Amino acid sequence: MEYADIDKTTRPLAVSCIPFSSSSPSSSRFSPPPTAFQGPCAACKVLRRRCDESCILAPYFPPNEPLKLINAHKVFGASNIAKALQELPQSTRADAVSSMVYEANARIRDPVYGCAGxxxxxxxxxxxxxxxxxxxxxxxxxxxxxxxxxxxxxxxxxxxxxxxxxx
The missing domain is CATH 1.20.5 (Single alpha-helices involved in coiled-coils or other helix-helix interfaces)
Incomplete structure (x- = not known):
């Protein structure tokens, strides 16, 4: 379902941005680089949600790469991605997002076999x-x-x- 085709009465899946957990160290070599808040991330933009600095999806889905989130959202769902990221330590989140995006793209290309194909x-x-x-x-x-x-x-x-x- 393309989000451009949604009429005014239909809304995409509502997902609230989940804040980062403070239990994991933020100085890991795999953590996303700290950036100034630049408006809504691709996840919040596509899902039409309010995005703030504590959005767990913002570091991994920048506003200039909406297709990355759209494919991952189609396969896994944005709320499942956010839950998975919240359960992972900060140091492995970037790799997890990369894997989920790769799997989602493979699943879009080949719906039957995905990455296994x-x-x-x-x-x-x-x-x-x-x-x-x-x-x-x-x-x-x-x-x-x-x-x-x-x-x-x-x-x-x-x-x-x-x-x-x-x-």
Whole structure:
């Protein structure tokens, strides 16, 4: 459902912005960079909610990337994303959002298999490359054996020529 197609009587899923928990350290290397408050985040903008500085979704869904939230919201729901982020330590939230957005995009592309389809495709590609590498190594071994045999034959002929010179 596209949000541009919503008429005045229908409202999207109401999700309130959940404030950050103060129990986790804010000086982690994976925490989002502190920024000045620049208006509503993409989540609050799409969901038509009031956004403030304590919005848990604001650091991960900036206002200039609304598609990132729209896809994740379609698959997981904004309230579930906010709940998941609230339960995670500050240091892992950015990775969790990145994973959820990736999974949502994969699920939008392939509604049946999602990320599992991508993983299967990559495993098949890896198996094909392993077989190709094994074939190349076998060809290399055959060429090395042929080269050794040629060297052995050449040295044999040289040795027989030397022996005939002495006789």
């Amino acid at each position: 991508t993983i299967c495709h990559l495993h098949k590609h890896l198996d094909d490359l392993k077989a190709e590498l094994a074939m190349a190594q076998a060809e290399l071994c055959i060429m090395q054996c042929q080269q050794q045999q040629q060297n052995a034959n050449t040295s044999f002929f040289l040795d027989t020529n030397l022996i005939s010179d002495y006789c």
